[in-house]
Amino acid sequence: MDSDSATPAETVRKEPLFEASTQFRNWRFSPEGLARIRERLNDVAVAAIRNTFEVDQPGSSSNVAFLDANEEVLLVKLYLTMISQLCAMFRFPEEVEATAVSYLKRFYLKNTVMDWHPKNVMLTALFLATKTTNNPISLEAYTSHIPKTASSDVLDLEFLVAQSLNFEFVVWHAHRALWGIWLDLQSLPDAPANLSPSIYDTALNHVRASRLTDAELIYSPSQIALAAFSMATPELALQWAQSKFSGNESNGLTLDTIFPVLELVKTMILRDGHAPKVDAVREVDRRLKLCKNPEKVAGSKAFVAKQVEEERKAEEKRNKKVSEAQKEQSDPFGETIQSTSLVDYGDDDD
Amino acid sequence: MxxxxxxxxxxxxxxxxxxKVGEGAYAVVYQGREATTGRKVAVKKIRVGQFKDxxxxxxxxxxxxxxxxxxxxVIxxxxxxxxxxxxxxxxxxxxxxLEMIIKDRSLVFLPxxxxxxxxMxxxxxxxxxxNWILHRDLKPNNLLIASDGQLKIADFGLARDFADPGYKMTCQVITRWYRPPELLYGGRYYGTAVDIWSVGCIFAELMLRIPYLPGESDMDQIKTIFRALGTPTEEDWPGHTKLPDYVPVGQFPRTPLRDLFTAASADTLNLLNKCLIYEPRKRISALDALHHPYFFALPYPTHPSKLPKCSTVLNRPLDEVDANVEMNATGPGVKATSKGLKRKLASPTELKARSIARRLDFSKAPPSSP
Structure with missing residues (x-):
């Protein structure tokens, strides 16, 4: 059909909404793909930090025990559990918590804990999530309830977090999908008369456990939700799935293709869906103190060197701008009175 | 690293x-281009440093x-x-x-x-x-027009996802003239119908060439609406007197739309009427509107490329021209209005032949608005 035509109804097509989302397009991986990304990030970080150590003092990196990719994941996981604690304290809606958890996971698919400690990133991710889910609170109210936290601890990383998320703020959540299944089930023609709310609560707890796993980076929210529901009540999950998929095989989805996937999700939830052992994480965090990127540690030699270099570049740019402005001034029609306003530092971001 | x-x-x-083509309190808008392709773009630079949150x-x-x-x-x-x-x-x-186009008196709109x-x-x-998104600020100057005539909804600064039923939303949204009565009465639970009301107002404005319901204050807005469409009865709009900010503003009779929109077809008025139903739940949905007989009756919609285009840029008084613009450049941008931040950029090179002819007619007096 002619796409330029102004006849109204023709662009009303049925594309599954989820498939148009940034989550579907940019934030789904295979388990192997995830592992590769994390290993590559870890390799690059270790090589760069080793180099920084060596520049500072040759030979100094040889006895540093850098973190490996799995240890990084473990540390991040601890801070995923802390998001839940903070959200409970602030009484944030579930959407805020789930969104912040997704942000923290996505952040560490672009960054390493050796550069950015999850303690700070977690605070920024949560604050950003309050805003992106339309539950904003003032920064002051936020930081004043979190011990030893200044405004700058939250705001300094906001751009970095937003950039790492690729400014893609919308997250589709499994707990919403679960709610949908629960509502659907009640309107089935042969719906069981006594649906106990405890079934839903049990399933919701499985969804919450899934947040501590990689499930959302691999499976769709509906797959996670159905798996969680199936863990709570296999019979009802099957009944719901049958109502959805019988006579609707045209989209390639059948019970035979879905249930094996559910098993994978369940296995993952049961295996990884719990808080990490504190001792193990403490050990990782102890080693992190010794192997984190010195360029990010205020006061270190490498940090100062980087600052000096950045200041030099900024100075260079300012000088260039001033000289350009002066050049313009020599224009016979130019204004000479407003010489200062010609240099607009605020607009300089080339 | x-x-x-x-x-x-x-x-x-x-x-x-x-x-720079526009400047507001929070943002500056530039005309720019993509380095690799030369594609023209607008860059909206939002100053974030000043926000404490x-x-x-x-x-x-x-x-x-x-x-x-x-x-x-959608932009x-x-x-x-x-x-x-x-x-x-x-x-x-x-x-x-669309606001610029509506205001351009040199343009004639066909049905x-x-x-x-x-x-569109x-x-x-x-x-x-x-996609479960409410726009919450539809008005003619948020409906932008591309060089090929396509209309694009812009400015999602007030948009939000629908809330779950029972979850409060703010009623301080939508520019007053386009704001539906349920929001003026302080309704905190609402849905897609708020945007449809705005579209109804825009529909009427396209026919009238002036804003349809230009209230001077929030209170006057209610009155303006009732004066045009009649004071709703409990039957028209069940429960509206229970809304938080409800105040009676007097009884106005309903005058038929036909009296004001004398040239409009029956289909046109039927759709307009359905956009401006008081009871939000009875207001037409966007999907149903697309299937309304209005769109299938003659005359068929004009192809976007053949729609009237804004020519005001050609008539702009010289003092608005930015001193840095070379005379042979693609032409000066139109400054954003006081509320600002619209990507109102003009591109005479894109205009069709008839406009170029007008552009070359130097005898024409510059500002043409009467």
């Missing part, structure tokens, strides 16, 4: 800002929704990058907006033209609503 920052820098380099809600909303929405009738967000304390949104370049703009507005809006 810092692959993320490097990626940001690479993005930043890909978009070249050519000149970091990235502000309106910037976040705009980025959040436009990142997800890709539709012919396209091409890229986002940060620079120092600024957030930069790279948006598709759009020549003008088919109005039908085409309405079809409803398509874009149906797409937003299908």
């Amino acid at each position: 810092d692959a993320v920052e490097k990626a940001n820098e690479a993005r930043q380099k890909n978009w070249i800002k050519d000149r 970091g990235l502000d809600m309106s910037a976040i909303r705009e980025v959040k929704y436009l990142r997800e929405l890709k539709h012919q009738n 396209e967000l091409l890229d986002v990058f940060s620079s120092k304390t600024n957030l930069n949104l790279v948006l598709e370049f759009l020549d003008s907006d 088919a033209d109005i039908k085409s703009w309405m079809a 507005t409803f398509r874009g809006l149906e797409f937003c609503h299908r």
Whole structure:
């Protein structure tokens, strides 16, 4: 059909909404793909930090025990559990918590804990999530309830977090999908008369456990939700799935293709869906103190060197701008009175 | 190291800002282009440093929704990058907006033209609503017009997802003249119908060429609406007297739309009427509007490329011309209005032959608005 035509109804097509989302397009991986990304990030970080150590003092990196990719994941996981604690304290809606958890996971698919400690990133991710889910609170109210936290601890990383998320703020959540299944089930023609709310609560707890796993980076929210529901009540999950998929095989989805996937999700939830052992994480965090990127540690030699270099570049740019402005001034029609306003530092971001 | 920052820098380099075309309290709009392709774009630079709570809600909303929405009738967000304390949104370049076109007295609208703009507005809006997004600020100057005539819904700074039933939303949204009565009465639980009311007002404005319901204050807005459409009865709009800010403003009789819109067809008035039903739940949905007989009756909608185009840029008084613009450049931009931040860019090179003829007619007096 002619796409330029102004006849109204023709662009009303049925594309599954989820498939148009940034989550579907940019934030789904295979388990192997995830592992590769994390290993590559870890390799690059270790090589760069080793180099920084060596520049500072040759030979100094040889006895540093850098973190490996799995240890990084473990540390991040601890801070995923802390998001839940903070959200409970602030009484944030579930959407805020789930969104912040997704942000923290996505952040560490672009960054390493050796550069950015999850303690700070977690605070920024949560604050950003309050805003992106339309539950904003003032920064002051936020930081004043979190011990030893200044405004700058939250705001300094906001751009970095937003950039790492690729400014893609919308997250589709499994707990919403679960709610949908629960509502659907009640309107089935042969719906069981006594649906106990405890079934839903049990399933919701499985969804919450899934947040501590990689499930959302691999499976769709509906797959996670159905798996969680199936863990709570296999019979009802099957009944719901049958109502959805019988006579609707045209989209390639059948019970035979879905249930094996559910098993994978369940296995993952049961295996990884719990808080990490504190001792193990403490050990990782102890080693992190010794192997984190010195360029990010205020006061270190490498940090100062980087600052000096950045200041030099900024100075260079300012000088260039001033000289350009002066050049313009020599224009016979130019204004000479407003010489200062010609240099607009605020607009300089080339 | 810092692959993320490097990626940001690479993005930043890909978009070249050519000149400032609008400035508001929070943002500056530039006309620019893509370094690799030369494609024209608008760059909206939002100053974030000044906000004590970091990235502000309106910037976040705009980025959040436009990142997800890709539709012919919704403005396209091409890229986002940060620079120092600024957030930069790279948006598709759009020549003008519907407000400029409505106000351009040199243009004559045919019923088919109005039908085409309405079809594109409803398509874009149906797409937003299908994605569970309320726009909450529809008005003619948020409906931008591309050089090929396509209409694009823009400015998602007040947009939000629908709340679950029973979850309160603010009623302080939508520019007054386009705000539905349920919001004026302080309704905190509402839905897609609020946007439909706005579209109804825009529909009427396209026919009248002046704002349909221009109230002078929120209170006067209610009165203005009732004066035009009659004071609703309990039967028209059950429960409205129980809304939080309800106040009786007097009894006005309902005058038939036909009395004001004398030239409109029955289908036209039927659709307009359905957009302006008091009871929000009875107001037509965007999807149903697209299937309304109005769109299938003669005359068929004008092809977007054949729609009337804004020519005001050619008649702009010289003192508005930015001193830095070379006379042979593509032409000066139109300054954003006081509320600002619209990507009102003009591009005479895109205009069709008849406009060029007018442009070369130097005998014509510059400002043409009477």
